[in-house]
Amino acid sequence: MSNETPAAQKITGQKIAAEKIAVVLFNLGGPDSREAVRPFLFNLFNDPAILRIPGLFRTPLAHFLAKRRAKPAGEIYEILGGKSPLLENTEAQAQALQAALGDLGQVRTFIAMRYWHPMSDETAQRVREFDPDRIVLLPLYPQFSTTTTASSEKVWFQSAKAAGIDKPTVTVCCYPTEPGFIKSAAKLIRAGIEDAGAAGHGKPRVLFSSHGLPKKVVKGGDPYQWQCERTAEAIVRELDIPGLDWVSCYQSRVGPLEWIGPSTDAEIERAGTDGVPLVVVPIAFVSEHSETLVEIEVEYRELAHEKGVPHFVRVPTVGVEDAFIQGLAGLVRQAVGGEVAMCSQAGGRICPDGFQGCPLRAGQANNRQAPTTASTQPKRPMAAE
Numbered sequence: 001m002s003n004e005t006p007a008a009q010k011i012t013g014q015k016i017a018a019e020k021i022a023v024v025l026f027n028l029g030g031p032d033s034r035e036a037v038r039p040f041l042f043n044l045f046n047d048p049a050i051l052r053i054p055g056l057f058r059t060p061l062a063h064f065l066a067k068r069r070a071k072p073a074g075e076i077y078e079i080l081g082g083k084s085p086l087l088e089n090t091e092a093q094a095q096a097l098q099a100a101l102g103d104l105g106q107v108r109t110f111i112a113m114r115y116w117h118p119m120s121d122e123t124a125q126r127v128r129e130f131d132p133d134r135i136v137l138l139p140l141y142p143q144f145s146t147t148t149t150a151s152s153e154k155v156w157f158q159s160a161k162a163a164g165i166d167k168p169t170v171t172v173c174c175y176p177t178e179p180g181f182i183k184s185a186a187k188l189i190r191a192g193i194e195d196a197g198a199a200g201h202g203k204p205r206v207l208f209s210s211h212g213l214p215k216k217v218v219k220g221g222d223p224y225q226w227q228c229e230r231t232a233e234a235i236v237r238e239l240d241i242p243g244l245d246w247v248s249c250y251q252s253r254v255g256p257l258e259w260i261g262p263s264t265d266a267e268i269e270r271a272g273t274d275g276v277p278l279v280v281v282p283i284a285f286v287s288e289h290s291e292t293l294v295e296i297e298v299e300y301r302e303l304a305h306e307k308g309v310p311h312f313v314r315v316p317t318v319g320v321e322d323a324f325i326q327g328l329a330g331l332v333r334q335a336v337g338g339e340v341a342m343c344s345q346a347g348g349r350i351c352p353d354g355f356q357g358c359p360l361r362a363g364q365a366n367n368r369q370a371p372t373t374a375s376t377q378p379k380r381p382m383a384a385e
């Protein structure tokens with residue numbers, strides 16, 4: 001007689017989920033102390049997906065940029081008590097997701113941050129100790145970018161190989177219009193629009209603000225901006241508010257390169273000129289950190305005041321909203337139930353032709369038939385390589 005529990009015998013897709021599954025959540029990471037600000041920035045600028053120049057030049061330049069950025073970045077983290085809250089918030093999401101997957105058998109969630117602890121090497125050791133049958137890589141970035149998801153996936157496979165992990169691995173590449181994500185965002189935005197309306201300054205404008213990217217990354221085929229725009233449109237459809245005034249824009253520019261636009265600053269200025277209240281919604285972040293709690297809440301609020309915007313509302317990120325967590329759980333179930341190494345929210349490629357940075361091949365349900373292991377992971381070029 002089988003000693004499996006009824007829950008472990010549940011059918012998911014074509015598989016019997018009597019497996020041990022590790023779900024590795026990717027996120028950016030943030031400094032956990034004042035001393036960590038500069039080395040965190042160094043790790044960020046030394047990533048070849050961020051600074052796309054040969055390592056010989058990149059590493060000294062990364063040291064220089066980290067030193068230069070440490071002061072303004074340190075001031076930002078000072079407002080948050082000298083550290084980023086990103087890890088705590090990601091831990092809360094990891095816990096909620098693990099609970100939502102409780103019926104799938106032995107599922108454990110892990111966190112692999114790209115630029116600060118716990119980073120891939122540490123997490124790979126912990127995953128190895130857990131000894132899963134299967135691994136699902138789930139970015140906490142709904143929209144795919146070569147600078148975020150692809151960068152995290154690449155270092156994960158390096159760390160997994162170094163840790164001797166050789167288990168089937170499925171990557172969820174993107175979920176820009178996943179219904180639970182969209183529903184959660186719309187619920188929070190609706191409350192923001194009601195707040196703004198109640199202030200009595202007229203109908204507000206909604207700014208869907210995403211983290212920006214240098215234009216040359218997008219020109220190189222990165223689908224991030226295209227996916228951010230699909231997210232904004234899907235939320236607008238879900239809100240279903242006749243005549244809603246909204247715009248998609250981009251925040252957080254750093255460095256001398258030209259970044260994609262319109263910039264969130266310029267949109268705040270335009271709202272001041274037009275005399276309309278603003279509801280600012282971060283749609284490429286799913287938890288709170290310096291970019292939401294300082295850049296939007298403090299800096300953009302001040303700018304809005306200066307520019308004469310009559311009322312300013314910041315909408316919180318989806319965090320541990322139930323529909324969002326259930327949406328993530330659905331993505332994990334889909335990944336576990338399939339036979340592919342990478343899938344989007346729809347299974348196959350959702351990006352139009354021309355986005356060479358999209359890791360799923362056009363016209364195919366998936367890019368590889370069998371789940372990948374650390375030893376079989378093929379090299380996928382970065383869009384700008």
Ligand SMILES: C=CC1=C(C)c2cc3[nH]c(cc4nc(cc5[nH]c(cc1n2)c(C)c5CCC(=O)O)C(CCC(=O)O)=C4C)c(C)c3C=C
Pocket residue numbers: 028029030031041044049050069072073076084085086141145147148211212213214217224254284285289290291
């Ligand atoms: C959608 C997510 C993100 C993309 C795309 C992204 C690209 C990107 N970022 C930088 C430079 C910096 N980003 C910084 C902080 C930061 N970035 C993201 C997300 C994306 N970045 C997050 C969630 C955070 C906050 C981390 C935290 O506080 O916990 C920083 C450090 C802060 C600062 O100095 O302002 C830098 C620098 C580039 C250059 C880039 C694309 C090329």
Ligand SMILES: [Fe+2]
Pocket residue numbers: 211252
């Ligand atoms: Fe960033």
Ligand SMILES: [Fe+2]
Pocket residue numbers: 144174223344349350351358359360
């Ligand atoms: Fe894609």
